[in-house]
Amino acid sequence: MKKSQPTRMCIACRSRHPQNTLIRFKQEDKEVVAFDGKGRSFYLCDMCVSNEKKINGLVKRFKQNKERFTKLLKELTTDVNACN
Structure with missing residues (x-):
């Protein structure tokens, strides 16, 4: 029997996708960081x-610094693409 793939929602566009296709973050203090x-x-x-x-x-x-936030997004997207 095959397990069903968990579905999660993107907070920006509110569309649902399989969990393994999304990038996961958390807010730690006032900074957005990769989920640990x-x-x-x-x-x-x-x-x-x-x-x-x-x-x-x-x-x-x-309430993020735009340059820092976009740099974090680029790093995480390259990491996710490297894993897939």
Whole structure:
């Protein structure tokens, strides 16, 4: 019997995707960081990670430094792509 794939929602576009296709983050103090297995987290899809308008919205929502946040997104997307 095959297990069903967990489905999660992207917080930017609110669309549902298989969990293994999304990038997982968490907010630690005032910084958004890659999820390390502890605490509450949120997901972003590949479309929203590459969408400048969505990134600007997330920068405002989480009160982040835009350059640092976009650098983190690029690092994590390359890590995820390397794993797949």
